[in-house]
Amino acid sequence: MMECFVGAFNGVQVQRKNASFGVGAISKRWFGTTSSSISPVKMTVSSDSAVGERKFAKEQVSTLRVNENGGIWVPQRARPRRNRKSSGLRDMCAENIVTPANFIYPLFVHTKDYNEEIPSMPDCLRHSVESAMKEIGEARSLGVKSVIVFPKIPDELKTNSADECYNPNGLVPRIIEEIKHKYPDMNVWTDVALDPYSDQGHDGMVSQDSSGEDGKYGRVMNDETIEQLCRQAVCQARAGADVVAPSDMMDGRVGAIRDALDSHGFTNVSIVSYTAKYASAYYGPFRDALDSAPRETSLAPRNKKTYQMNPANSREALTEAALDIAEGADMLMVKPGLPYLDIVRLLRENTHLPVSVYHVSGEYAMMKAAAQKGWLDEKETVLETMLCFKRAGADAILTYYAKQAAQWMNE
Ligand code: PBG
Numbered sequence: 001m002m003e004c005f006v007g008a009f010n011g012v013q014v015q016r017k018n019a020s021f022g023v024g025a026i027s028k029r030w031f032g033t034t035s036s037s038i039s040p041v042k043m044t045v046s047s048d049s050a051v052g053e054r055k056f057a058k059e060q061v062s063t064l065r066v067n068e069n070g071g072i073w074v075p076q077r078a079r080p081r082r083n084r085k086s087s088g089l090r091d092m093c094a095e096n097i098v099t100p101a102n103f104i105y106p107l108f109v110h111t112k113d114y115n116e117e118i119p120s121m122p123d124c125l126r127h128s129v130e131s132a133m134k135e136i137g138e139a140r141s142l143g144v145k146s147v148i149v150f151p152k153i154p155d156e157l158k159t160n161s162a163d164e165c166y167n168p169n170g171l172v173p174r175i176i177e178e179i180k181h182k183y184p185d186m187n188v189w190t191d192v193a194l195d196p197y198s199d200q201g202h203d204g205m206v207s208q209d210s211s212g213e214d215g216k217y218g219r220v221m222n223d224e225t226i227e228q229l230c231r232q233a234v235c236q237a238r239a240g241a242d243v244v245a246p247s248d249m250m251d252g253r254v255g256a257i258r259d260a261l262d263s264h265g266f267t268n269v270s271i272v273s274y275t276a277k278y279a280s281a282y283y284g285p286f287r288d289a290l291d292s293a294p295r296e297t298s299l300a301p302r303n304k305k306t307y308q309m310n311p312a313n314s315r316e317a318l319t320e321a322a323l324d325i326a327e328g329a330d331m332l333m334v335k336p337g338l339p340y341l342d343i344v345r346l347l348r349e350n351t352h353l354p355v356s357v358y359h360v361s362g363e364y365a366m367m368k369a370a371a372q373k374g375w376l377d378e379k380e381t382v383l384e385t386m387l388c389f390k391r392a393g394a395d396a397i398l399t400y401y402a403k404q405a406a407q408w409m410n411e
Helices: 023-031 080-084 087-092 129-141 171-182 222-239 253-263 281-290 315-327 338-350 361-372 378-392 402-410
Strands: 004-009 012-016 103-109 125-127 146-151 187-192 243-246 270-277 331-335 355-359 396-399
Touching: 080 087, 103 129, 103 402, 125 129, 129 146, 129 171, 129 402, 146 171, 146 281, 171 187, 171 222, 187 222, 222 243, 222 253, 243 253, 253 270, 253 315, 270 315, 270 338, 281 361, 315 331, 315 338, 331 338, 338 355, 338 378, 355 378, 361 378, 378 396, 378 402, 396 402
Parallel strands: 103 125, 103 146, 103 396, 146 187, 187 243, 243 270, 270 331, 331 355, 355 396
Antiparallel strands: 004 012
16 A cells, blocks of 8 residues: 555645545544544535525534634545636646637638628528638638638539539639738638539439439449549639638549649649548538538438438548548548537547648537527627537638637737
């Protein structure tokens, strides 16, 4: 049995052999009395003004003690509250901190020259290019250093093969060029996936047969889609993208995009892989914003379950992560955010790469709606949520609240 120092009282050190003891045992030694002789708390020790007026009789709480000054004393030596007693100490002991530089700010852009509201995402807009530039400038002046653009493409440009996704004169290349021209220090991220350009509303090309699920649907084709994704990524890199972020969940796309970028001389363009992207109902408002939901007319099912991950699974996220790392991803992403913090932690503990988290549209909509009803304090809830992403292990946070949160942090 180890000798173990258990305390000092009135300058007298007390040694005790057994580390597992009860409070009674400590008190007994400190007081030099038997526990049965410890006097119960006298009800006069705390003044009524300190605890408010009582309309009922006070019971004797026999386990509490009194100290030398006659005050109530719970013989508790370790008191974690001491490190919380002032904002200075709380800040000093904070294990995690979020700064605006951790954020990636997503913006919806369209080809119109005015902005449109998105009913399921209050305070988010489909921006004209001009308005998006203004918004990016404001976010940048608040310390947000990364932005990701999502295009709302007119229906007449959508096809199954989604060829508009690599049009060098398309909306995305245009806005990338503008951003890099005006704010060369801004990190420009792009989404690599076919859905905004697909007349099927899928992230990949759909086969025109019934080779898919249940023998009655078309299949979201993997390798044929990757060919398009490579063209899309190279087109975005040419326009000046710093980071391309494939969100499509096709197998092998990270390696193929890496090779395509490298062979075109874009060895310096990063790939953030949506590693653990789940088939989630939380994406609803985003699909409203871009009118990109799987179409009723699609030959493939109206969900993305044959390529996005099953919310029931976590081990599978490790399989995805191992592949993305082997294929050369620079950073991993988990999506959605709050309901998937366990996955953020899992990837954090199983990779040395930075991990990012996507606080998705449905999560934003829930918080916004509750805030608008006055049911939640928006600022406190949002800032707490950002911190929780950090605590779970995320380095970077993609959130529609990026600019607003940065503003709050700057206050
Ligand atoms: C599409 C894409 C989606 C989101 C980001 N990229 C939607 C989807 O997979 O259906 C959702 C983001 C959000 O909900 O905020 N590749």
